[in-house]
Structures are given as C-alpha cells and as structure tokens.
Amino acid sequence: MPELNGILVHPDCRHFRGDIPCRPNKENGYLCADCPVYAPVQERILLIKLGAIGDVIRTTPLLRRLRREYPAAKITWLTLTPAILPADAVDEILKLDLASTLHLQAREFDLLFNLDKDKEACALHDTIRAKQKFGYTLHPEYGVAWPGNDLANHKFLTGVFDQLSLQNQKPYPQEIFELCGYEFQGEEYVFDTHQDKGYSWNALPIGKPRVGLNTGCGDRWTTRLWSDEKWISLIEQLQQAGYAPVLLGGAAEDERNLRLNAATGATYLGHFPLEQFINLLYQMDVIVTQVTMAMHISIALQKPTVLMNNIFNAYEFDLYGRGQIVQPDRQCVCFYRGTCKLGTSCMEDLPADKVFRAVQASVNA
Structure with a gap:
C-alpha cells in the first residue's frame, strides 16, 4: 500500500473516499495504519438501474445475492433516484449526470450490470471498462438497445413485443436475476422503513x-x-x-x-x-x-x-x-x-x- 509523506493510505478500502475523510476517521479518528475496520475491496461491482422509483426499488433484491456471492465487494449503483436506495446497503450511490459519467468512465470494474434499455444506460455499458458485463448494450449499427448476451434475451424480448410480454410467467425479480446469471431464490427487497426519523402519527x-x-x-x-x-x-x-x-x-x-x-x-x-x-x-x-x-x-x-x-x-x-x-x-x-x-x-x-x-x-x- 502507498505511503504519502510517510502516512500509510489504503485506497483499496471500502470506506476510503479520497476527497473527504472516511467515516471511521471522522467518527473514531482511525488512520489507515492501525484501522480496525479496514475492509479491502476484493471485487468492484457497478449496477446501472436508472428507471422510475418503483423499478429501482424492485431491483434491490439483487443486492442480497451480490452481498452473499461477493461479501468483500464494493458495490456502486448509478440511478436517477439516488434517495430511494438505502445508504447502508450500497457502498457508493451515484446520480446520473455528467460528473458521474466522467467518473465512471475513468474507472474499471470486475462486474457491470446494466438493467436498463435507455440509450444512455446502454452507452455507459459500452464505454465503462469491466471484466464481465451483463444486461443491455447498444446495437453497434442501429444505435438501439440490444441484449449484451443470451442471458438478456428473455427480458429484452418481453419488453419489445406485447405478445411475448402477455405470455411471460416470470415475475420481475426472477427475470432480473436470470439476466444477471443467477437463480432467483425469493430474495426480499432491500429497503429503509425510515422508522428512525421520529415521524409522529398520533x-x-x-x-x-x-x-x-x-x-x-x-x-x-x-x-x-x-x-x-x-x-x-x-x-x-x-x-x-x-x-x-x-x-x-x-x-x-x-x-x-x-x-x-x-x-x-x-x-x-x-x-x-x-x-x-x-x-x-x-x-x-x-x-x-x-x-x-x-x-x-x-x-x-x-x-x-x-x-x-x-x-x-x-x-x-x-x-x-x-x-x-x-x-x-x-x-x-x-x-x-x-x-x-x-x-x-x-x-x-x-x-x-x-x-x-x-x-x-x-x-x-
């Protein structure tokens, strides 16, 4: 790990921010050299799910599987509705804008899941570096959304042909899991009840x-x-x-x-x-x-x-x-x-x- 002016720094830690102090430093004064909560990142995962609030909510069961499969991963989620995601379940929540796009295009991920057929989401799928990619891409000739691999075929087709959508008997979470290469096992949503806010309902x-x-x-x-x-x-x-x-x-x-x-x-x-x-x-x-x-x-x-x-x-x-x-x-x-x-x-x-x-x-x- 690098040292800066003799100070050990862990940029690979899930807590490390780079622009401001991390939470362990802010709350407990820990430095990297002796930090008891140092959590080195083993995998870097990017989820692109822009969509409406409801679509973002019903994609969160995927977080449970990813945490089980990759407990030491740093998970980044790019969305149009960042406020709906529970901050304690995602390491990095980014809103789709120019700053986030430039930021992500300068990084590399181990896994990238693009779950939206929006053209901007597909373009990001194509321009962000990742060792493995799942979901939707842009068709190189016609510039429309297209399955990135065979796993995306089912969900893609039910979205573009009403007849196939009517015939579909798979619930949305199952379709999303299969698109990402997993078998859906009834994973629940990940969500914040906001019960800690002290709202009064007398x-x-x-x-x-x-x-x-x-x-x-x-x-x-x-x-x-x-x-x-x-x-x-x-x-x-x-x-x-x-x-x-x-x-x-x-x-x-x-x-x-x-x-x-x-x-x-x-x-x-x-x-x-x-x-x-x-x-x-x-x-x-x-x-x-x-x-x-x-x-x-x-x-x-x-x-x-x-x-x-x-x-x-x-x-x-x-x-x-x-x-x-x-x-x-x-x-x-x-x-x-x-x-x-x-x-x-x-x-x-x-x-x-x-x-x-x-x-x-x-x-x-």
Whole structure:
C-alpha cells in the first residue's frame, strides 16, 4: 500500500473516499495504519438501474445475492433516484449526470450490470471498462438497445413485443436475476422503513387493523383508476367490518382523498415527502393499491398487499406470498395502454366486495 509523506493510505478500502475523510476517521479518528475496520475491496461491482422509483426499488433484491456471492465487494449503483436506495446497503450511490459519467468512465470494474434499455444506460455499458458485463448494450449499427448476451434475451424480448410480454410467467425479480446469471431464490427487497426519523402519527386510528388505501396511479396509464363510488363502497365495507381505512396518496390524489374523507370519514392525514410517505405506509397492517410506486413500497416494506391490476401481466408481480392480486371480472383488452379502447375502463368491473374479501384474507393470513 502507498505511503504519502510517510502516512500509510489504503485506497483499496471500502470506506476510503479520497476527497473527504472516511467515516471511521471522522467518527473514531482511525488512520489507515492501525484501522480496525479496514475492509479491502476484493471485487468492484457497478449496477446501472436508472428507471422510475418503483423499478429501482424492485431491483434491490439483487443486492442480497451480490452481498452473499461477493461479501468483500464494493458495490456502486448509478440511478436517477439516488434517495430511494438505502445508504447502508450500497457502498457508493451515484446520480446520473455528467460528473458521474466522467467518473465512471475513468474507472474499471470486475462486474457491470446494466438493467436498463435507455440509450444512455446502454452507452455507459459500452464505454465503462469491466471484466464481465451483463444486461443491455447498444446495437453497434442501429444505435438501439440490444441484449449484451443470451442471458438478456428473455427480458429484452418481453419488453419489445406485447405478445411475448402477455405470455411471460416470470415475475420481475426472477427475470432480473436470470439476466444477471443467477437463480432467483425469493430474495426480499432491500429497503429503509425510515422508522428512525421520529415521524409522529398520533392522528392514526388505533385498536383496529389499519388498511391503507392508495387511491391513485399516476397520470401515464389512467386506465388503472378506480371510481370514487368504488372506493366509497370499499371504505364502508371495511368500516362495517371493524377495519380502519386510511387514505393514501400524493399531491395528485389530494383532491380525491379529500372527497373520500368527506363522504366516509376515512382517515386522511394529507400528502407527504417520499421518506415520510414510506414511513406512513409502514404503519399500515395491509395496503390496497394499484400498480404504482406505492405497490413497490408496500412489497418492499413486507406488508400484505392487495394489488388491483388490469392492464399489466399479473405474473410480473411477486407479492412474496403476502396478499392477493385482484382483477376485474371483465377481461382487460388494453394491455399497457393509457386509454381504454372500449371507452369505459374494465376497472369499473372490479367489484368493491372482491377487494374487500382480499383484504380480509390478507389480514388473517
């Protein structure tokens, strides 16, 4: 190891930063020469998963396998949403920007996993040096995403042909594991409950099972929306059965949740920043949601999840044996579509009592 002005320095340590003092030095005054927590890096691993928050969350099971396979590795994760990753599970979390790109292109890794088909992610896969690469590359002639090897073929094809996506019977974590060369063994998400933040939830009901109702689904695929009438019917059934429904959502759901609160008296505390919203979901006993960010958070928090699904392949979602997937009584014909071809979304053919029974079964499981 090098010495600088007679001082031993360990740039190979997982804790070493290079630009500022490492945590062991800052907190305990350790120097490299006698540091009791010196952790030499054996492998350098880069994960590229930019994606939406939910996609980043549901990729975290891969961290458990990588830590088991490479306990002395330094794991770097490049993403567009760095705040969602637990800092204690990843050695280095980088946000995609010019500075991070220049930084990574000057380094070399033992393993590189690019799990996104975004052109910028594929270009980084091609320009960052690594001994082994998995995932997606850029087609050298046509400049589109392309499988980097045969392991990526399945996930690639289900993403570009609706017919193959509909036929797929593998949940997303299994597909990601196989793309990286591993067998999925039920590894759970790696996630922070933010329970240590000291949020106060004194206004939440006590003494009854809390059923979180996430009433929105974003504005991309509005075919997933359930009407106010359906939500009111579900809330009333829950209240009559002794449950405590709690309305959940962000700013986009605030108006709807205020209406539902006024109509039923269901608890609504408002909308919150992401970390606080995550912790609010952690206070629930079961969560009812459509395919949206709250679904990924609920699964990550290991909550029983009642998932209302219509336009997606239900096999894609792994609830880890907690909760149920409920779908409309009428078959959906709008696979991955934001507008309904028939004019009225099939979600109106999902009865409230069907969701209610799934809640009962999930709470009592």
